[in-house]
Amino acid sequence: MSTSSSPQAILVLLRRDLTLAFRHRSEMFTPLFFFILVTALFPMSIGAEQSLLQSIGPGVIWVAALLAALLSLESLLRSDYEDGSLEQMLLTPQPLSLLVLGKVLAHWLRTGLPLVLLAPLVGFQYYLAGDTLVTMMLALLLGTPVLSLLGAIGAALTLGVRGGGMLLSLLILPLYIPILVYGAGAVAASATQTLPAQPFLLLLGAFLILAMVLTPVATAAALRISLG
Amino acid sequence: MIAEFFSMGGFGFYIWTSFGLTFLLMLAEVLYLRQQRRTNLKRIQRIRKMNAGSDS
Amino acid sequence: MNWFRYASPVEFYPLAGRMVPWFAVAAALSTVVGLYWGFFQTPDILSQQKEYYRIIFVHVPAAWMSMWLYLVLVGWAVLGLIYNTRLSFMMAAAVAPTGALFTGIALLTGVLWGKTSWGTWWDWDPRLTSELILFFIYAGYMALQSAIEDSYRADRASALLAIVGLFCIPLIYWSINCPDPTQCAALHARSSMSAIETNILAAMWTMVFAFWMYSFAVIFVRVRNIILERERNSTWVSRLIGGGPS
Numbered sequence: 250m251s252t253s254s255s256p257q258a259i260l261v262l263l264r265r266d267l268t269l270a271f272r273h274r275s276e277m278f279t280p281l282f283f284f285i286l287v288t289a290l291f292p293m294s295i296g297a298e299q300s301l302l303q304s305i306g307p308g309v310i311w312v313a314a315l316l317a318a319l320l321s322l323e324s325l326l327r328s329d330y331e332d333g334s335l336e337q338m339l340l341t342p343q344p345l346s347l348l349v350l351g352k353v354l355a356h357w358l359r360t361g362l363p364l365v366l367l368a369p370l371v372g373f374q375y376y377l378a379g380d381t382l383v384t385m386m387l388a389l390l391l392g393t394p395v396l397s398l399l400g401a402i403g404a405a406l407t408l409g410v411r412g413g414g415m416l417l418s419l420l421i422l423p424l425y426i427p428i429l430v431y432g433a434g435a436v437a438a439s440a441t442q443t444l445p446a447q448p449f450l451l452l453l454g455a456f457l458i459l460a461m462v463l464t465p466v467a468t469a470a471a472l473r474i475s476l477g
Numbered sequence: 478m479i480a481e482f483f484s485m486g487g488f489g490f491y492i493w494t495s496f497g498l499t500f501l502l503m504l505a506e507v508l509y510l511r512q513q514r515r516t517n518l519k520r521i522q523r524i525r526k527m528n529a530g531s532d533s
Numbered sequence: 534m535n536w537f538r539y540a541s542p543v544e545f546y547p548l549a550g551r552m553v554p555w556f557a558v559a560a561a562l563s564t565v566v567g568l569y570w571g572f573f574q575t576p577d578i579l580s581q582q583k584e585y586y587r588i589i590f591v592h593v594p595a596a597w598m599s600m601w602l603y604l605v606l607v608g609w610a611v612l613g614l615i616y617n618t619r620l621s622f623m624m625a626a627a628v629a630p631t632g633a634l635f636t637g638i639a640l641l642t643g644v645l646w647g648k649t650s651w652g653t654w655w656d657w658d659p660r661l662t663s664e665l666i667l668f669f670i671y672a673g674y675m676a677l678q679s680a681i682e683d684s685y686r687a688d689r690a691s692a693l694l695a696i697v698g699l700f701c702i703p704l705i706y707w708s709i710n711c712p713d714p715t716q717c718a719a720l721h722a723r724s725s726m727s728a729i730e731t732n733i734l735a736a737m738w739t740m741v742f743a744f745w746m747y748s749f750a751v752i753f754v755r756v757r758n759i760i761l762e763r764e765r766n767s768t769w770v771s772r773l774i775g776g777g778p779s
Contacts, residue, residue, distance in 0.1 A: 402697060406677065406690045406693065406694055407677070407680070410680050410681055411680070412680065413680075416676055416677065416680055419669070419672065419673050419676060420673040420676075420677060420694060422669075423666050423669050423670055423673070423698075423701070423705065424697070424698070424701045424705070426666065426705050426708055426709065427701075427704045427705055427707070427708035430708040430709065430712050431708060431712075431714065434712055434713065434714075438713075444713060444715070448714040448715055449714060452714050456704075463700075467693065467696075467697055470693055471690065471693055474686060474689045474690050474693060475686065475690065477685075477686065
């Protein structure tokens with residue numbers, strides 16, 4: 250392939266990743282089903298009383314989203330690692346951080362975005378009303394990419410390590426806490442009407458921008474360390 | 478007098494457990510390191526013997 | 534004197550070994566002084582808290598050590614990544630368990646203090662919760678190091694992880710402390726440092742010094758163990774332990 254500019258390289262990578270993902274469509278659904286299943290477990294275990302579910306809903310939905318994101322991170326790098334295309338990425342002239350950004354974007358499009366679109370269904374389960382659901386979707390829209398971006402660092406660090414999935418969760422979950430606090434906070438603020446949700450959403454947006462700028466660098470460094 | 482000191486106004490359990498746990502944990506760390514060193518030295522001795530054996 | 538000589542494990546090993554006893558003695562002495570000061574030269578009451586406030590003499594120093602040692606860890610990690618020196622990574626690995634230990638002590642003593650001070654064992658006080666997260670960050674560092682078999686990759690991966698952790702820790706702390714972005718309030722008001730009686734402060738700082746001395750001693754012992762373990766196949770180790778060429 251002749252030397253292409255960086256944005257072109259990202260688009261090519263994006264198209265390739267999405268095509269591959271589409272060929273294994275069923276893989277996309279597993280994190281989604283997990284998300285729905287986990288959120289369904291709480292009413293079963295705690296009871297389906299409306300006010301209770303309304304108060305725990307924001308937190309439960311976000312924790313489930315976190316867990317689903319962690320589950321889905323395996324698919325970010327594993328198949329490329331196994332067939333050697335990951336090493337090829339290290340050798341291309343394009344800056345590795347940009348390629349990483351492209352891969353993470355593809356990952357989010359196939360795991361995070363569906364979750365955002367599906368979230369209202371789960372919101373209904375928890376008796377969350379109209380504009381709370383909108384806030385929830387916005388918060389998830391801003392937060393789930395950060396989950397993918399941060400998770401990519403962990404995925405790169407634990408590449409090929411035995412027991413990597415569990416280890417990845419241990420490493421990344423503490424880093425997810427700010428997103429969790431403000432994401433759930435946004436939904437709770439909207440649900441209880443005690444606070445405006447906008448500051449939360451602005452904060453989440455700031456996190457997103459910060460993550461887009463900084464995490465690809467760290468992920469690229471982690472990939473170089475892991476692939477030698 | 479001594480009993481008064483140990484009781485610490487009724488909070489003796491909490492205070493002495495705090496200090497006790499602190500020093501116990503530190504002691505455990507020291508002992509563990511000592512154990513680790515012994516294991517290392519034994520291992521190195523074994524390696525020496527193996528090398529000495531293969532040289533001769 | 535050429536200090537860079539000591540950047541090699543061969544040279545650092547005996548140097549560290551000579552320093553350990555001094556640090557150990559300093560730790561023991563300052564502990565005795567600090568505790569004596571704290572128990573016998575201080576009043577029985579601190580603002581609204583009764584005798585149990587004395588837990589402060591281990592809780593606060595331990596919490597500070599847990600945070601400072603993490604910075605030390607990241608410092609060695611950065612040095613290792615920049616200069617590619619083996620010893621830097623060994624030092625980082627040596628610091629982690631002691632940092633985790635102090636985090637554990639801070640948590641346990643914090644729980645005991647909480648029970649006496651506000652009645653419940655655990656109430657998600659932001660500072661203690663952040664300390665709990667710090668414990669998991671230490672655990673993650675140590676877990677990643679032991680999970681990767683190749684020590685070259687393990688050192689650098691965990692170093693990178695520690696650095697990423699450092700970036701995130703302020704964010705984590707602020708999010709726990711200020712779950713509402715428009716206002717921040719600690720769950721329990723702490724008396725400001727200046728309001729605390731001088732004797733109490735002095736005793737506490739003595740204990741901080743004692744913990745630092747302890748840390749130096751323990752970390753140097755541990756790094757010697759790590760050096761021995763990693764260099765076990767080399768001739769200098771063999772000669773050192775055996776007292777003659779193998």
